[in-house]
Amino acid sequence: MRQQLALKQATVGPGNTVVLTVSGEVDLVTADDFEAHLKSVLSPPNEVVILDLSEVTFFSSAGLSVLLASAESAESSGIRFRLVTTERVVLRPLEITGVSGAFTVFDSVDEAIASTQYRDSP
Numbered sequence: 001m002r003q004q005l006a007l008k009q010a011t012v013g014p015g016n017t018v019v020l021t022v023s024g025e026v027d028l029v030t031a032d033d034f035e036a037h038l039k040s041v042l043s044p045p046n047e048v049v050i051l052d053l054s055e056v057t058f059f060s061s062a063g064l065s066v067l068l069a070s071a072e073s074a075e076s077s078g079i080r081f082r083l084v085t086t087e088r089v090v091l092r093p094l095e096i097t098g099v100s101g102a103f104t105v106f107d108s109v110d111e112a113i114a115s116t117q118y119r120d121s122p
Contacts, residue, residue, distance in 0.1 A: 005030035007037045017048040017116050019109055023055030026063030035066045042073050042081075049074060050112045053085040064093050071102055080104075082112040 005024040012019055018041045026034050041049050051070075053059070067083075074081035083105045085091060094100040106112040 005033055007033070009037070009041065012113060016045045017050065017113060018046050019050045019052055019113075021052040021055065021109075023057075025058040025060075026053075026056055026066075027058060027060040028062045031060075031062035031066050034063060035069070038066065038070045039073070042070060042077060042079055044077070044079075046079060048080045048082065048116045050082045050084060050106075050109060050116075052109050052112075053083060053090045054087060054109075056085070056087060056090055059087075059090045059093055061093070064097065064099070068099060068102070080116065082106060082115065084109050084112050 005022065005026060008021045010019045010021075011017065020037060020041055022034065024030070038049075038051070051067075071081050081103070083103045084107070085105065086107050091100070091105075094103065104115070106115065
């Protein structure tokens with residue numbers, strides 16, 4: 001049985017920081033929902049968006065495409081965009097496609113939140 005995509009949103013810490021936690025599979029079937037949720041948080045007054053992918057069990061090229069578009073959107077809106085994951089299913093596609101350097105990746109949500117305290121961080 002396929003695990004559906006689940007998303008949970010919370011506002012935390014300083015500077016209008018939003019944590020969007022994703023679990024399940026990010027693929028062609030779920031990419032539109034994934035994209036819609038990301039778009040909804042990638043706008044002011046949010047200053048930082050932390051995308052927690054620690055519970056993602058599958059991450060396809062459709063998810064990667066949404067992730068890249070979201071990073072561009074965040075940059076053009078002046079929103080700092082952070083990823084949280086240690087999962088190979090997410091990290092490997094980023095590495096294989098050569099785009100891992102386009103993202104600031106943390107091992108935990110706590111580390112990503114702590115990084116928001118420094119306004120000059122990328």
